[in-house]
Amino acid sequence: MAPSYVLVTGATGFIGAHIVDVLLSHGLKVRGATRSLAKGQAMIDARPKYTSQLDFVEIDDFERTGVFEEAVKGIDSVIHAASPFTYDTKDNEKELIIPAINGVKSILDAASKSDVKRVVITSSFASVLDADRKAPPYFTYTGKDWNPLTYEEAADPATSAVIAYRGSKKFAELEAWNFIKKGDAKFDIVTLCPPMTFGPVVHPVRTVEQLNESNAMLWKIASGHNPLPVARVPFWIDVRDLAKAHVEALLRPEVGNKRYIPAAPEGFSYQLAADIILKEFPWAERTVTKTTDQVIDQSHGLDGETVTKELGVEYKSFKQTVVDLVTQAVDLKRNSTK
Template sequence: MISNMDNTFSNVLVTGATGFIGAHVVDNLLEKGFNVRAVARSKQKADLMRQARKAYDSKLKFVFIQDLSQEGAFNGLLDGIDGIIHVASPLNYSVADKEKELIIPAITGVRSILEAAARSPAKRVVMTSSFGGVLDMNRPLTSEWTYSEKDWNPITYAEAISPDATPQDAYRASKKFAEQEAWRFMETKTPDFDLVTLCPSMVFGPVAHPVSSVQNLNESNALLWRVANSDGNTPLPPARFNFWIDVRDLAEIHVKALLTPQAGGKRYLPVAPEKFNYQLASEIIARNFPSAASSATAEKQKILENVNVDRKNLDEDFDMAYRRFEETVVDFTKQAYRMAGPST
């Protein structure tokens, strides 16, 4: 339930509320007694989420915005809002124009919500960025390196929109540029609210948002499903870096970032203490699901012990007990098998 300190943020707006991370953030807030104003594009998805949360009918309200980057998109929607958790960001690797479809919407979407927040009673904005905005993809994997909140992906705007850039490059760049736009806004506009940014790594775990089939899973879980649904001959997805976090733990960190006084003005890299790769996922699935044992692969993947993340600020500011990779994989796989049906 809401404590006296939490009363400061009793009414919270969440963007991306019907997405993978956003739905878990909504659930975490509802379970703690907050009133949630959830931003969605699809009325159908919003209705499905609402139907699955009838116990919170008086606490959960949906508002609809088709384009967050549109000027005035949030007009009137932040009235009475104490805190904002901005999760939404474009993620589509099948884009024809990387700049127009990924980078510009991410930047203008952030600017739009921060400008609206500056005209609202909101006291804090928590923004979901990405570890993609931190990673240096050109750094040799053999080198010793510990990533910290001071690191930024070195990709330039020109590189991100060049024909040589992959959609994945452009997505990582969009997260970097959007987050930098947020910090620039805070420095130049000096609004009455403060900002916290979170740069999570790979995010796995059971889904809480409306998903019609395993074919419609979010990107990271789709990779886990590829392992779970393997015939034993399909190559494992590559795991260039071994950082991850359970979506339920990430949702908890979002809420802690909203409520923790000393978090204001800080950037965090939410990662679990334990590292992962898809070989481990395959072994966990084979061990816990006998019917899937024959699909276990003999392929070997390395864990990079020389590349790490500085978790000092994360551990000092947020008292967290993280889920193990095994729990995350098992919980997701159970759900995915149910979703896929008996033929799987």
């Protein structure tokens, strides 16, 4: 049976809000889950055309499991995009790893007690990447690759939030695959492992300071951060393409229990972002740091093509993504200083 009423977790977040919009434009009913109904109401208020198709439920923080039992009632499919994504932490295991795992556990437990037929999970390239794998020879990451990080390494209090975030995504995704392996689920899953995601925002953001972690990097460059940040990996995707991949992963029956890496074919560096901003925005001459020392790492690739073939997603160019986000951020800045 085709999906008709979809629960989207993280619906008020950067990626989740785009997913909500694609679902609504397909005529589907959407229930967003959020810890703050005020943010949910702001999403509804910004979409007057869709008030009869969109509702929100309040959920607790993922610190405890069992938060989705009420939220799945009447729902036939789920897109689980919520997970803590911040590098501003005091206790990585408590703030990143445990909530990410508990979020997946809760949604799958709730789904198994309901009529849900498919759960699409936003994992991350962080659960694919092997930071010690070096080219040559040239290699391509695919949906079969897994980050070799152990739980102990990720949760070590001495490690960085970046490593802990990678662990949070790996162990949360593994929780889902282990659930399916047990064989008694009445639904299937699809996991998506996108790299850095950039692009315009459609969730409730009033100031540039409220931009999500990945877009905040592009705004830092536009507003003169010196030196330029250095990309840890050269892979990225536009948020609009990623949202489409989620919805296609929900709508296509044949892709059940598959793992994909949605990613644009073009590599990026923050210098490339700076060069685009300099070329496209005349004011950037006064702010953007000029450098020529960042080289895009082309020593290995990743398989974004399977998503094009099996989910029908064509990728936007980095230029379009950067220009669209910076244009919007300039407006946000202007409005917030009025």
